Amino acid sequence: MTIFPFDLFPLDGIPRWIVVALFVLDWAVRLLALGWIPHNRRPSVALAWLLTIFLIPLMGIVLFLLIGSAKLPRRRMEMQAKMNEVIRENTPRAYILGNEHGELPEWILSTAELNYNLGALPMVGGNAFEILTDNHESMQVMAAAVDRARDYVHFEFYIVAIDDASRGLLDALVRAHQRGVRVRVLIDHLGSVGYPGYREMVQEFDRVGFPWQRMLPVRPWRGEWQRPDLRNHRKLLVVDGEVAYTGSQNIIHRSYNKRKNLRRGFEWKDLMIECRGPVVAELNALFTSDWYSETGDLLLDEATRELPDIEGPVFAQVLPSGPGFETENNLRLFNHLIYNANEQIVISSPYFVPDESLMHALTTEAQSGVEVKLFVGETSDHFLAYHAQNSYYQELVDAGVKIYRYRSPTVLHAKFVLVDDYVSVIGSSNMDERSFALDLEVSVYIVDREFRRRMDEVVEEFHAASTLLVPDEWEQRPVGQKYLDNVARLTSALL
Structure with missing residues (x-):
């Protein structure tokens, strides 16, 4: 005689057919997941999802449907693909530009070829870099660069909020806009929302009126929805195509202004680089790609049409990555x-x-x-x-x-x-x-x-x-x- 779980643990008052249906549904979900979840996923990721679904079947499936796909919406993927093609069409068909790379080891050159095939941008010579290791000082350096802007400023960061440390840089963006510089700002939506100073920043940007956009917004009441944990984690600033900044830092006080951080004395240690030379155009191409993906506006007049073939000595190459690409x-x-x-x-x-x-x-x-x-x-x-x-x-x-x-x-x-x-x-x-x-x-x-x-x-x-x-x-x-x-x-x- 077959014994079902409800024979061992009777549920008074619940019709037997409902219990049977739930039992069948529970195992149907598990068996379906075994053949569905591993498709085009690394085994470690698939096993983690399968463990979740086997422990909590219905909730696990709901979570998987909500955040299980590491791909952006189809329209966003199509826009990213279009920008990748635009970048390829406007860059030389060589994975290294510059004639002084012959002395470099072969594996360094093969790395450049790998990056080019993945991200469409070549390794270019003739660059210069400065290293910035103090969060607040680097924001002052970036503010000074924005104050020197004559043509455009492209600003893209994961977390941005107004506070005593970041106000100088954000005020510099406002001043640049007011003197006629084309200022464009991208800020990750969920990365920034909730931090003290974020709401004040939004109000200030809206009051000033320069173009700014939330990246990957999750506001279903406005028809804006994608997997909420797919975020734009990039940090970069480009000024006039002459100087750029990138690295690990967000635009906020090094304590992130959270009470628990202040109570425990937490302060973040970051590293940024100041870039000059052809690599600036590559960072700018990444910004224009993200701007197009968020707004549909293609900033061809604010992008370098052709990378210069400059000889060394400092070679560099930008590699974008993320769910907009087919590979990691x-x-x-x-x-x-x-x-x-x-x-x-x-x-x-x-x-x-x-x-x-x-x-x-x-x-x-x-x-x-x-x-x-x-x-x-x-x-x-x-x-x-x-x-x-x-x-x-x-x-x-x-x-x-x-x-x-x-x-x-x-x-x-x-x-x-x-x-x-x-x-x-x-x-x-x-x-x-x-x-x-x-x-x-x-x-x-x-x-x-x-x-x-x-x-x-x-x-x-x-x-x-x-x-x-x-x-x-x-x-x-x-x-x-x-x-x-x-x-x-x-x-x-x-x-």
């Missing part, structure tokens, strides 16, 4: 660089939750004798990501990776990858599934020994402010913390 561009770049390292790899990432491919790359290189250093935060503002990344440390140190934890209450937020004595990658991308698949990011690939040497000075500063993780001490952390770390790891493919 930034992850492919990072893995390629790691596997080609011969001497040293240095990574700074506030949210380090690697997928299998990145984990294999780092441990393989460490075991092959390459010095691998990883800078992460001793503290974090994201509970799940913090505990998930803790779960990877033991495997990394066992393979020979040196993990440096930037001491609290500073919250490490700088994002970079350094390889040997040639390569630096600076940008907005973390080492986690969100940055690889869910967020629109920007990375700048810089090939120059002198710039790499200057990044070593940043690394030394990080060394002085960090504590080396000792494997034996880490293994002795409380059992409760290990439990949280391991549970959070199960969600890592969905973070």
Whole structure:
């Protein structure tokens, strides 16, 4: 005789046919998910969703339907594809511009070709860079650049709010608009909403009247809807096509003005670069692409039509990534660089939750004798990501990776990858599934020994402010913390 769950646990007052229907529906959902969820998904992501659905079937399916697709709406994807094609049509059919790259190692040139095939932008010579490591000082530098603007200013950031630290830069945008400069502003909607000073900023921008747009807005009452956790995480500012700024920083006080941060003394540590040369045109192309995707307005008169073929000495290349592309561009770049390292790899990432491919790359290189250093935060503002990344440390140190934890209450937020004595990658991308698949990011690939040497000075500063993780001490952390770390790891493919 067949025994159903309701025979063991009778539910008085509920018709038997309803219980049977719910039982059948429950298992139908599970079986359907087994053949549906893995389609075109990495096994780790598919398994995380299947675990969610098997534990909470109906709620799991609802969540999957809401946030399960790492693709933008079809119309947005079509617009992104059109802009990618426009960029390709307006750039030379060469993945490197400049004639002094012959002395570079072959793997550096193959990296440039990879980036070109992924993001349509070539590696260009004749650039110059400055490194900005203080959040508030960098906003002052950017404000001064905006005050010198004569033609246009393109401003795109994930989080923006008015406060004592950011007011100077935001006021500079207003002044530029008032003197006739074409100012265009993009701000991620959900990234910024809720921060103190955001509402005041919206009111000020609307009052001034210069063109600004929420990126990837989620306002269904206005017909604006897409998967809410697909965000534009890029940070960039372009002035007159002559100077640009990009990196990890948002436009807000380094405490983010949250009471809990102020109470605990949290202050964010970022890194930005000031860019000059042809690479500025590539960053501007990325802004015009995002502006078109949000507004339908193609800013051809505010974009460089042809990149100059300038000889070295500093080569650089912009790589866009995110759900607007078919592949995880930034992850492919990072893995390629790691596997080609011969001497040293240095990574700074506030949210380090690697997928299998990145984990294999780092441990393989460490075991092959390459010095691998990883800078992460001793503290974090994201509970799940913090505990998930803790779960990877033991495997990394066992393979020979040196993990440096930037001491609290500073919250490490700088994002970079350094390889040997040639390569630096600076940008907005973390080492986690969100940055690889869910967020629109920007990375700048810089090939120059002198710039790499200057990044070593940043690394030394990080060394002085960090504590080396000792494997034996880490293994002795409380059992409760290990439990949280391991549970959070199960969600890592969905973070």
